[in-house]
């Protein structure tokens with residue numbers, strides 16, 4: 001084997017957990033395509049200001065400012081180290097005129113301060129499930145509503161299906177490593193579950209609990225009701241089409257008709273009620 005090939009082999013010692021995470025669970029191009037398409041369809045104009053809540057490495061914010069010169073992004077996250085990684089990797093890779101249209105703020109999404117007047121606010125990768133109490137989730141939704149322009153739209157992703165309520169561990173092969181998703185000790189009384197992302201490598205090494213989440217598993221009817229109570233409407237679920245082989249086709253359409261699958265991912269589009 002050549003020296004170059006040897007060096008590129010991933011192991012638990014040389015891999016970067018943020019890079020592995022992004023490769024395994026993010027597709028920011030598709031996410032931004034969806035937000036752009038739906039906003040334009042509903043508002044008959046292109047969105048310009050976007051706030052990425054729970055932004056982590058700000059991968060989506062970077063994609064947003066790359067799209068158009070008129071786009072501005074604000075990322076909020078409480079974790080300084082993750083924001084630093086995003087600054088050093090994604091923001092550093094932007095051209096200066098793109099870089100100056102992104103700001104990252106180390107801030108709790110419940111206290112967004114001046115991060116207001118947004119066309120769109122995004123809460124992706126189910127991050128808002130860190131709020132366990134209904135009252136706290138409502139406080140968050142109300143705060144998002146206040147941070148939107150009068151015709152602004154709140155985009156959330158959501159996962160569900162019978163598997164969401166089970167203790168499971170599933171693996172997905174990625175290029176050079178294996179992604180492992182674990183739901184541990186789901187409590188049907190409180191809805192609380194601990195979730196972990198682990199990574200496994202071809203040399204047998206493992207990165208255990210590279211990411212940990214303490215979540216409440218919510219249901220779509222609960223979220224739709226709560227968003228409406230928080231001043232949003234219409235609140236619309238965009239359900240993924242079928243690929244004909246038991247999987248999704250990546251095309252999400254508005255509907256009130258879901259399907260009782262073992263697992264699904266969808267988007268919730270919550271328009272600020274005027």
Ligand SMILES: C[S@@+](CC[C@H](N)C(=O)[O-])C[C@H]1O[C@@H](n2cnc3c(N)ncnc32)[C@H](O)[C@@H]1O
Nearest residue numbers: 054055056076077078079107108109124125127
């Ligand atoms: C699941 S990651 C999501 C990263 C990214 N948004 C994505 O789509 O993959 C959750 C992120 O939320 C951040 N976080 C958790 N609670 C928060 C809060 N109250 N306010 C702001 N950020 C928070 C964590 O630091 C972490 O970076």
